Ligand SMILES: Cc1ncc(C[n+]2csc(CCOP(=O)(O)OP(=O)(O)O)c2C)c(N)n1
């Protein structure tokens with residue numbers, strides 16, 4: 278299926294926006310003004326972009342510790358995201374959450390857990406609410422291969438399948454949970470196949486091929502919107518940076534450098550750019566324009582964040598309960 | 601006694617070594633690594649499980665190199681399945697093995713509360729003493745770097761409030777090693793809590809295998825005016841505070857509780873007989889926290905000894921905020937202990 282060129286350009290722009298934002302974080306993190314851990318998704322951008330293309334603004338999205346990309350592709354406010362990295366009052370969580378805890382309720386992001394698997398049942402719960410209300414909204418839940426270890430995945434998937442809930446489970450399989458390989462943690466090798474145990478649908482895709490993800494998500498979203506219940510998308514990918522922080526981790530013996538290099542050859546953003554240029558969808562000048570627009574947005578977001586006020590001690594005890 | 605001493609930093613320890621070359625300096629992290637290594641060497645029934653124990657970083661360095669040395673069967677990386685794996689470790693303990701389960705952060709351990717609180721804590725009593733649970737669970741607590749609400753909790757009171765669990769919080773390298781070995785050879789489930797702020801701390805640690813008895817506090821600094829009862833990382837803050845208070849002519853006695861359950865009430869009461877004034881410093885939450893338990897027991901059992909209201913230095917009742925400004929306001933240290941002491945001294 279060839280996609281409409283508008284969709285193609287949107288997918289490309291969406292991925293590039295996440296990439297450039299995170300590259301800016303890499304550049305500025307050593308200044309140590311972003312005083313919180315950051316889990317970067319560089320190398321994995323295609324998954325969020327391909328799935329979010331099927332989500333409406335009021336559909337729900339639940340993410341995890343590696344959530345900057347998910348937040349952006351769902352339409353979360355970039356200024357508020359960056360301000361959160363900087364611990365400012367203008368941050369999406371007023372500086373209380375930091376990079377792992379992003380939220381933008383105006384676009385259906387109801388909060389992000391950094392407990393592995395923590396967001397999965399909440400995504401199912403949001404889908405339960407949609408189902409009870411019959412309001413047609415769907416949920417997408419993003420989690421890693423590490424969350425597939427957790428009991429809560431199975432409990433949640435079973436419930437979603439049992440109740441035919443409109444939810445898309447998106448497992449970003451980057452083959453590692455921190456430095457533990459998938460092989461060291463999973464008896465099976467194909468996560469998507471586990472959907473069969475719930476008489477549900479699993480799809481395994483190349484997570485670095487944004488159109489492949491887009492097509493899988495199209496099917497999953499259609500299933501969700503038409504009452505056919507959950508779908509488990511397993512998207513194969515690789516994280517370029519270390520588990521946490523802006524650096525690479527092969528030097529510390531966490532992973533083989535050759536493995537990283539092989540995956541960097543399969544860069545989701547670069548390879549899609551090549552396709553779009555070769556098929557005449559964009560040319561180099563158009564690509565420059567797209568980059569320029571994004572860079573301006575990013576510069577603005579960082580300026581906004583850095584010039585925003587820090588909280589004061591008086592803010593420590595606020596926000597615990599609503600009045 | 602070299603092992604009762606809390607050194608504020610490495611330079612202080614180095615000076616002590618000049619005076620007494622028999623001292624053997626080890627960091628808190630290496631003391632745990634050494635205890636684990638010696639247990640693996642000496643006891644086939646002992647093994648280690650946990651997420652990332654084979655990681656190049658080795659759980660803040662405390663398990664570094666152990667998998668290479670002893671094999672993946674005895675130092676086993678596990679799936680991210682906290683509750684299930686806790687039950688698995690407990691099952692092995694029921695057969696008489698002595699597993700050590702390691703949790704990188706106590707926050708993730710809340711997922712295993714079912715196996716800990718409903719099972720491990722209950723198993724002996726519920727069966728009339730027919731079986732023991734010699735399981736030790738290491739849990740890491742404490743301040744991160746903007747780590748926020750789900751990666752920095754200090755949940756010791758959650759465990760102290762469940763009967764059937766021993767809860768220990770060693771504050772020095774010497775105790776870290778000796779109490780880990782005691783915990784492993786205790787036939788009860790022990791929650792062994794380490795504050796990550798302690799890992800760099802240096803102190804005297806003998807090379808041989810030795811035990812530090814559980815359930816016994818220790819006086820870290822003798823004093824006559826005020827008793828400061830502290831846990832874990834707050835012990836070194838309390839000793840710093842005690843030094844600072846000398847300038848104000850206040851003599852503070854610092855007690856390191858070391859074991860939270862069972863509590864060494866005697867040591868607190870003995871000290872209060874001298875001082876009549878009590879400050880409790882704990883890095884858990886104030887409301888319903890361990891400091892509340894100490895204050896409550898003293899009010900019930902030693903009220904007559906008190907000359908002034910009990911003061912507590914503990915964390916405020918909100919989750920840990922991320923922003924560094926809020927984080928700084930949230931955590932407590934020596935200054936807060938000094939203020940608390942001054943509020944009631946003389
Ligand atoms: C319940 C729980 N256990 C352990 C952790 C520590 N931890 C944080 S992220 C992570 C790895 C998660 O791997 P995965 O789900 O594959 O996501 P990835 O980091 O690869 O994107 C671990 C073990 C945690 N946050 N929560």
Ligand SMILES: [Mg+2]
Nearest residue numbers: 421422453454
């Ligand atoms: Mg992963």
